[in-house]
Amino acid sequence: MGFNVGIIGCGSITRFRHAPEYKANPHVEEIVFYDRNIERAKRLAEEFGGRVAEKLDDLLLDPTIVAISDCSSNEAHHIHTPKALLSGKHVLCEKPIAVSVEYAENIVEAERKSGKKLMIDHNQRFTKVHQKAKEIIQMNELGEVLTFKTTFGHEGPESWGVTKSNATWFFKKERSHSGVAGDLGIHKIDLIHYLLDDEIADVHAFHGALDKVDEHGKPIEVCDNVVCALQTKKGRLGTASFSWTYYGAEDNSTTIYCQKGIMKIYHDPDAQLIIEMNDGSVIKYELEQIQTNDNQTSTGVIDAFISCIVNDENPPVTSHEAIASLKVVEKILGTD
Structure with missing residues (x-):
C-alpha cells in the first residue's frame, strides 16, 4: 500500500x-x-x-x-x-x-x-550498536549495571543549520527553550532510559553559555554546555555531558559499568561496541558507524514510523517515553 x-x-x-x-x-x-x-x-x-x-x-x-x-x-x-x-x-x-x-x-x-x-x-534507539548493547544488558551477560557515563557533543548547530549562521533558532530562548540540553542531551537521556530499562529520577547539574555568541556578538540566551550527575529509579549512578563546544570530532560515546565488565559504546570508530570483561577478555563488535552531522546515513526512524502505520503497531518511541526524557531536561535546567 x-x-x-x-x-x-x-x-x-x-x-x-x-x-x-x-x-x-x-x-x-x-x-x-x-x-x-x-x-x-x-x-x-x-x-x-x-x-x-x-x-x-x-x-x-x-x-x-x-x-x-x-x-x-x-x-x-x-x-x-x-x-x-x-x-x-x-x-x-x-x-x-x-x-x-x-x-x-x-x-x-x-x-x-x-x-x-x-x-x-x-x-539513538535505532542504531544497531545501541540495540546490541541493550540485548547484552537484558541477557544479564555482564551482571547488573552499576554506573554509567554518556556524552554528546559537537561544534554546534550553527555548523549544521541551513544558513550556517549563528542567527540559528537553536540559540534563541523563545524558540529553542533548552539549548544543548534539548538538542543533544535529550537524546542521551532517552538512550539511558532505553538501554537500562530504567528512568533518571534525580539530577544535579551545571549548565551555562560558555562560548557561543549570537549574530550580534552577545552570549547566547540558552546553554551551550551541560554537565550533570544522575541517579536512576533503580539506584544506578551516572554522569552526562552535553556540548555545542567540542571543537574537533563529534563525541557520541557511552560507557556502561557492570558487575562483570565494562561496555564501551562508540569510543572506537572501527569497533563501535567493545566489551571488556573482568577476566581480561575483550570482545569487539564492528556494527556500523554512528550517524553524525558529517556522516549522513539512514537513522531507521522513518522506516520504523512507516512500519508501525502499515502494520498497525505501537510506535517504538511513545509520547510517554518522550515526556519521561523531557522531565529530566526540566530538572537539569531547574524549570520543573
Missing part, C-alpha cells in the same frame, strides 16, 4: 534525515512540503521530487496524506502536532516533544482523542 506524507518545516533535519528517508521508503509515494518560508519548501520539493503546500491547512486537509513529520522548531511542536493528529494524520514529531512537560500533555491529549499514532524522533 502506498500513500503520501507531509513535512512541516523545511530545515536541515528535513533535508538530511526525513526527506531522504521517506523518499527511500517503498510505501511512500509523494512527499508534500510546508514551510512558513515557501522558498525553502520549493527547494526541497525540487530536490526530492515532491510538491509544496502553500498553507498549513492545505497539508492537514489533504486526504492523500496519511502521515506527517513535524520538523518545526521546538516552540511550535505543541501547536502543529495536535493539529495534525486531530486532522486524522499519524505524526512523527521531532524531539523534544515540546518545550515543557505541560505543553507535551496537550499533545498527548490530542493523541488520545484522535486515536492516531504519535512517535517521537529519539533516534
